[in-house]
Amino acid sequence: MLIVLFALLLCWKISNVQSAPVETEVDFSSDRILDLSYTYDKNTVYWPHGKGYDTFNLTMIAYNEADPDKIFYRAGYYSTGEHGGTHIDTPAHLLRNGTDAENLEIQQLIGPAVVISIAEHIQAGHLDYALSPSDVSQWESQHGRIPDGAFVFLFADWGQRWPDRQRVFNVDDLSDYSHMRFPGFHPDAIQWLITQRDIRGVASDGPSVESSVDIASERMGTHILLAKHNRIGVENVANLHKVPATGATVILMPMKISNATGAPLRLFAVLPEQKE
Template sequence: MTLHARAAFLFVMLAAASPAAQAPPAPDLAALVAKAELVDLTHTFNETTLVWPTSDPMRLEKVADGVTAGGWYYASNIVHLTEHGGTHLDAPVHFAAGQTTADKVELSRLVGDAVVIDVSAQSAKDVDYLISVDDLRRWEATHGRISRGSRVLFRTGWSARWPDAVRYLGTALKGAEGVAQLHFPGLAPDLATFLVKERQISLVGIDTASMDRGQSTTFETHRILAAAGVPGLENLTNLDKLPARGAVLFALSMKVGGGSGGPLRAVAVVPR
């Protein structure tokens, strides 16, 4: 629990235990947020948005842009975008039949304390780096054990390569040929199992195109997390602006009924 959350919780408990006349004032959450730094973890959605090689690129279809007959300005567009393009949510149903769809993912998983595990040095040496349980244990040796229900974000440094498809994805090719040439870091399957069983985390996020590394052909990490009901966030950015512990994540995707995922606006609140 963050310092701000603990303070708010303390206020509530004191209010419940005190006579009405002596109850302390409720915490001013707006003031708490005003004193914090807001970090945008989302890449802009536009014609340069990177998508999986088998997906169509984003397209903004202009419907109106100009002065109307009545004399006022009016603009409107239609957005064409895959569920899994750009910064987005992977709902568990994406890789597990009968699991949670995008509109049913619990808000408690998407909002709350987040930790950031930095593996950018390892990833810089190996474009196919598999983030391991050892990486997590080294992080815990410095920052403490990851709490149950945490949201765990992995920083590989890959967001600095956006939107260059060759540097970010490993290829600009499309279709099956492009998929075969994907190169970027991801989570090892045994790490996914460890996060689910040993740490019982709420959510996983990464600043690459997939939680599985680019050269994966079986998507085991996706399947392990999805089967446990754990949603994923992909193509995050600005993780270098977050502390290892102490940020509060708001990862609210489009509420797509029955969807396997959706475009995401992720923001972190960082106490100053």
């Protein structure tokens, strides 16, 4: 696994000599690899499309299970919607002829991570807070410039709600989109991050990169901007509280599914070396 990850990171570094002047040196002997993905099972939280698309189903078959003298064999068959658990939103999600999960370039799936916390806004009761350009500017004044080719993670401490669907969406009736409340990125912040910092994508530990306000109004400005600029969205990120504001590298490993607008995602962070 480490050899594969090293190869992916090497590919990313070589391909970004022109577009990303800030390179990340990764030493696997001292850095830590952190899984940022939730497990797929009966508790997985999906976007509530209904019609059976919001559940994970796994059926196992086994041969010679009870006979120790014969070769044991087992295989599973599963079905899942695209937009549940830790998953990726591709440009095809909101754009006709947008890039699907099959055609994402490897270089699009690796980059430095920055984590911007809005937890204090959530604690103050602003559950549908949308990250603004001024929030980004304030973050940069404390941590430095966001590097080109980065993934910007929104930390709302939403993981404490997982996997309670009613708490994740803040609504009793999951078909009632108009009363859901959860945070996301304001479209103005997305526009600025794309045009001024050339980010590769954004991610959230909540159920959407879009604030519930924009979803209820059916504007979907954040998703549309990401799609039009061929950027990636990642939703339901796990363990984000363990990732520092700067210094980590993330590796996205979505299922390569033809025509898919989204896909289950195994997401890793390579954390910086701990300072003694």
